[in-house]
Amino acid sequence: MRIPTESIGSIPRPEYLADAMREHGEGALSAAGLAEVQARAVAETIAALEQTGSTVLTDGEQAKPSFATYPIAGIETLSPDGVVIPFADGHTRQLPSLTEGPFRYRTRADEYLIAARKHTSRPIKQPTIAPSALSLLYPADGIDGYSRDQFLDDLVDEAAADIRRCLDAGADSVQLDFTEGRLSLKLDPSGDLLRSFVELNNRVLDRFTPDEQQRIGVHTCPGGDQDSVHSLDVDYAGLLPLLFEMHAGRFYVQMASETEPERALSVIADSLKPTQRVFVGVIDPIDPAVETPELVRDRILQAARILPVDRLGTCDDCGFAPFADDTSTSRETAFAKIKARVEGTRLAEAELG
Template sequence: MDPIAHHAHSPDVSFDGGELDCGNGLLLLIRKHIDPLPRGGLLEILSSEVSVDEDLPAWCRMTRNELVSWTKTGRQRSFLVCKGALAERTVAPLMPAAPMAMAPAVPARRREPVAAPPLPELAVMGIGSWPRPRWMADTMHAYVEGRLPEQAFHETADDAVRLAIAAQEKAGVDVVTDGEQRRDSYASFVATRLDNCQLIPLTDLLPLVDDPEAFEAELRALDIPAGEVRHPAVFGPLVRSRPLVAHEVDFARTVTAKPVKVALPGPYLLTRTMWMECISDQAYASREALAQDIVRVLREELAEVLDAGATLVQFDEPVLSEVVFAGAKNKRSFMCGALSESLGPDHELGFARDLLNAVLAGFPRERTALHVCRGNWTPDESVALSGSYAPLVATLAQVRVGAYLLEMCTPRAGEMEILRALPQDARVGVGVVNQKHAAVEDADAVAARIGHAIDLFGRGRVLLHPDCGFATFADNPICAGGTAQDKLAAIARGAARFR
């Protein structure tokens, strides 16, 4: 498309990207401004960067947003982009909707603490995520893209949660989760709950990685729908004006009498995920400054979730495996969105330990847990990270958490004996089925793993679960709901032999 003298349409929103190119933050600013627009909304992008002449039309084709026209006067360019197709534009003037993360929020409320049921001996539980029905995934996309009101989204999610909890109860678990039905993934969902944070598609991040072509090829090989999987981006100081997951606990407790567990992304995971030098440094001077706000947000959430009656609050930190197993320093990978820099294992592990302890300080230790695995975005074992807990166990032992819920069934996790170095006053959750395998494990094999764990740690310390969740990403479940239920049932049958 050649430039024209004047746009035939007036934009609904305009911003100036200056000399930013698509690899240095322009795409993130485009996403910030275009996502709140309704379908057919027009965004004007001002730019003085010559490379945008080719890169922006390519981005429009990839994201199926229409480049309506562009003008050029000297170095100054003006691009008019329609969200979706221009044919979808209504005749009435369009007013941009407020971004979801900036929408009026429910004020943080003081609540009377709810007594939480105790965590039983040899408790059987899922790690967190449960396969979302196709209708739930479609509803989630409509909500994230601003096509569905929040109330309608939660009404549909309530139904999905009821089904997920019913399946877990039928399997015979002792502790339930809500299956993370309201989340697009186990971690990035926080961008829809925090102020000044927004979800952006992974496709917008391709220019930011070291080797975009290799990264894109990796996503294709892993069946990751990069246009649908989204990543949190920080555009200003983080504010928690409504709960991240306490509302999930509130609803789950209305449909089950069993203890409820809820998972939160850990502070190191969120810091590594959210710190992108080209955009988050506009709000924070360093990733350490960003981490301080993440710790504050998680402490606020932990307090409310415990008061809401959660028996166990689990912090997910799978990127710890990326730190020690991914290889070369500063290697970037898809692993849990770990796209930002890494300063080497010793530094990163110490940083992660300190962040976790800062979040946990002063809270009842017996109601907190830490989950670590080696990647759970595909059922293909060959592409996930591999290595024993040997380089991690010393750091894990220094985290003042009440339970460790660890991947242990897969051979990639090494020997269980290494976990004897964990604190004697902490409970040890061991994965005894592998969610990546389509076949349901034999009851004798599951019982043998349980017996081995009891021999190592004592029955009073052992908790039982799969290696990881059944559907890390809403659009990429590891297995079907029926298989997930059968695998939990296999754990419950194995545990029954020791009761």
């Protein structure tokens, strides 16, 4: 019984990369100089992931300013006063807001994929940001001469092109990061915002054939930043049935940090479509303790009692550093946790025969 296991995406950046990003922001390091440092960090990250036994890799999102804002970094038609995301420990993150149209990506995810390809022959999964997250860039009071409907049409085109380019560049799969899904139920308990997010994402996913949709995944978690979360207190049962209404073939679902995992797994079992595979989180990136392979194995066996094993995979709950300035987890801890996931998944395979 083969159980696929994959990372979600981000790995803590090395100190020399964090220094280079700061120097670039201050004008003390050229774009070319920063790119050279980023390439070094990508190469080292991929080599370390290979050493964990991972068979499907990411670039650790070393060159991204954040998992959410990479497409718009450096765009001049933004103001800093966008949606504020509060975390449980009291800190916040704030999105920018768009000031004029048309909306266009400045950076494409396939650029990261192509750069990573230089350092490995193993399959690479490319994380991208879900269009629903970027829909939050449109200001509540609108933009003169550029309606929300026009913005959403442009956003769908741009997001679909981002995925298409990654598939065409040879990505093993493309992952949409959908951390705003659970958060939406805190912002709007009626579920209307969540339903609008699912509808928007499906407008993008419907640009792809059923076979291509099998190579596209959706990741959900309650946020993960500076060892805190934004929506773990939101009932998973409000999100999961709608999550699996998205027209994707793979779903990466936080579970290791869930307080009632068996209840959540039962909701997934009732919601999972015949063509969908679910990767359950067996590693908690926020917990400083490194899980043992045996603990990972037991979490998988718990999931296997509830979910169809032939459509089960494993992952981490979230990326280890979705924002470039998050240093709450060390690289050594992240790689140790990933290795435990890989080894624990192999133990579970042996148990399941």
